[in-house]
Amino acid sequence: MKVGNIVFEKGLFLAPMAGVSDVGFRSVCSDFGAEGCFSEMLSCRAMLHNPSKTVLMTIVEPNEKIKIGQIFGHEPEIMAKAVRNPLLDKYDIIDINMGCPAPKVVKNGEGCALMSNVCLAEKIIKACVENTKRPVSVKFRLGKDKDISLEFGKMCQEAGASFVTLHARTLEQGYSGKANYDAIAKLSQSLEIPVIGNGDVVDKQSYNRMLTTGASAVMIGRGAQGKPWIFQEVLGQTFDGDxxxxxxxxxxxxxxxxxxxxxxxxxxxxxxxxxxxxxxxxxxxxxxxxxxxxxxxxxxxxxxxx
Ligand SMILES: Cc1cc2nc3c(=O)[nH]c(=O)nc-3n(C[C@H](O)[C@H](O)[C@H](O)COP(=O)(O)O)c2cc1C
Known part of the structure; x- marks a missing residue:
């Protein structure tokens, strides 16, 4: 997968996981082949003041290969300001969270709530793209309660996103049920920009199944918890180290x-x-x-x- 002049040789991403994908965890996942590491989600409003909690979340280790800073918010001007914040200078790519189902995020009109407000989502992507030279990507779900991922993905592409990640569940599903790999396949076939497939990859078998969708790359979240070596295992190398x-x-x-x-x-x-x-x-x-x-x-x- 190629994004501008950034080349992903393995196409393996560690998912953003608030309260999990800390700098130490990202570093050990990188050792095992996670090529793109997303930060925990960073609040654009908080970034107006750069509180120490946010500053700590933006620390990266030298062995993290391609660094992706994930931001969330609902105000285009504040998000535009956030992407210009020097705190984010270390990131190669800026990702916008449009998939978080947490009630405290959704009730502010942020995260996955933006999938129900496509005009605002579009304004936010355009504002971010216009305010940084780096690639901007969007991570989203199927939709609120039905699959609108195709229309939404096309909008992201038109608005200037360099790639998208689809966690193939609805907001209402939360983390229940199974990720809909057909939706990932349909989106991958329909967009010109790369699509990262996400949801339920926990071993080599599920990784291979995700590859059949035609997604350009694969993102792993919960499957890496307690098992950062999963990134080498899905490529066929068992881990028998310490x-x-x-x-x-x-x-x-x-x-x-x-x-x-x-x-x-x-x-x-x-x-x-x-x-x-x-x-x-x-x-x-x-x-x-x-x-x-x-x-x-x-x-x-x-x-x-x-
Ligand atoms: C504890 C936890 C925290 C998460 N935090 C974020 C987040 O900050 N931003 C985001 O886009 N997704 C977040 N997610 C969703 C994951 O990135 C991923 O989309 C989801 O877990 C599905 O992938 P998986 O089946 O490989 O875990 C989180 C998931 C979990 C379990």
Whole structure:
């Protein structure tokens, strides 16, 4: 897949996941072949003041290959301002979130709510494209309660988007049911710009199924949780390396930027995902879910994974 002069050789993307795809996680996913890494979604309104929380979310590691900053909002002028914000200078591509189903986002007319307001969505894309020299992409769903992805994708293309990502579920579906791969196939056939297929890729088999849609590239979200090596596995390389070392790297990067009190709670979910396939580890995993000390957690993980 090619976007301007940016070439994606493998066509593998790590999905934006608020509260999950932190800088440490993106870095270990990059080690295993995630070529394009999306940031967690960044509020354009918050970027008017650059609060420390947003600044932290824009930190990137040198080994992240193609860096994509994802923004969300509903006001074209404020979004235009955001894409000019020096905080986003490090990103190769700016992505606009038009797929988030979270009620607090949708009720502001942002995220997937924009699929029900196509005129505004179009204004936002045009405002962003006009205010940056970098490629602008759009990530969206099928629609609110029915599939309008084809019309919506065409609008994005006309408005100047360089590529789109389709998470093939409706807003109403949330994360239930199955992603509609036929819709991804139809969109890929109909647009001239590349389409990234997204939804339910969790292993080599589902990755191969996604490739049959003709999508130009594949995005993986939940399938990478606790399993950043999925990016090499879908390409046929099994991972038999040291899982503990992967977790240690993930944590070491985060420790450079975040305080221990916050991290010890934040990392619990990652630790549980990293150990979710271990049998007979219920007691140790319960400790991981409750301990107040990261060094203790790492000791438990060392014992579990040795
Ligand atoms: C915890 C979590 C947070 C997410 N945050 C975002 C986000 O910030 N921006 C976005 O566009 N999508 C977000 N998503 C959606 C994912 O990017 C992706 O579209 C969805 O999980 C489907 O892909 P998957 O089946 O590979 O997980 C999030 C999903 C999850 C599970």
């Amino acid at each position: 899982k503990y070392k992967v977790i240690e790297k993930h944590l070491t990067i985060l420790r450079k930027y975040y305080n221990e009190d916050w991290l010890k709670l934040y990392m619990r979910k990652h630790f549980l995902w990293y150990t979710s396939d271990l049998k007979f580890a219920a007691e140790a995993r319960l400790k991981l879910a409750t301990t107040q000390n990261l060094d203790e957690s790492m000791e438990i993980l060392k014992q579990l994974l040795k």
